[in-house]
Amino acid sequence: MGKLGVIIVAAGKGSRMGTAESKQYLQLGQKPILVHTLQLFQNIHEVDEIILVVGADDVSRCNGYVMSYALTKVTCVLAGGAERQDSVRRGLHALQEDTEWVLVHDGVRPFAKKEHMFECLKKAQDVGAAVLAVPVKDTIKVVDAADKRIQSTPDRRSLWAIQTPQAFRLSLLQEAHEQAQLDKFMGTDDASLVERLGAAVHVVEGDYYNIKITTPEDLPWAEWILQNVRGEEQI
Ligand SMILES: Nc1ccn([C@@H]2O[C@H](COP(=O)(O)OP(=O)(O)OP(=O)(O)O)[C@@H](O)[C@H]2O)c(=O)n1
Ligand SMILES: C[C@](O)(CO)[C@H](O)COP(=O)(O)O
8 A cells, every 4th residue: 555644634713613722623532533534543543644634823832842752754744724625625635745645634533443443544545435323313304595495305315414524535535625626615624525527436334333533422422432442442
């Protein structure tokens, strides 16, 4: 396998969490959420380097984490952009030139399971691009934004909730970001940029513990996962 780089995006403001401190710096157990996430990848032998993308005002404290938690695979801590996609693009520019594969991961998803990440990477190595995902458990409706009238009920069997990491051949993801920038297209994940090139992206089934810590009710759930599920397994 060629070199494997990881981009951790953590430059968001966490507005939906509503805390004074951005959510990636909140304590989970004994450590900030972001440190849990970084340690996931630090402990994967196959990872060659980690690029950490954070808010401009947080570069110095994150360099501090790199030192104090011995995150030796973090080769670069840099400032992100206005949107998640801008932050990923900056991360892509920082990867070493001989990197062949890249995993893009949210800094606020500290519970991705190692086995699932490997499966996702392996699938990407077969087909070019793969993302972790879980089948949706709810019935999903398409609703008119103005009058809230239901427009349709998509067949649930074809709906998946998409997670990270998302794994790509680096050249493919670079092309997807360049094209999105040319077209002024903004997506909420990286897979959507690759999809619009017409390239295949496959889902790999993960689990429901790989939550993105987004709103206040996610915090006690995250503590529970840490204590009862992931703590003993891998953190
Ligand atoms: N300009 C941005 C926006 C988001 N992110 C990162 O992308 C991940 C997923 O985004 P989300 O959960 O939406 O985080 P926030 O943008 O911080 O949250 P909110 O939308 O509630 O403000 C997070 O790790 C976040 O820090 C980023 O690196 N740069
Ligand atoms: C990339 C992502 O985590 C996949 O679920 C998600 O799309 C991030 O989007 P958000 O709108 O920033 O929550």
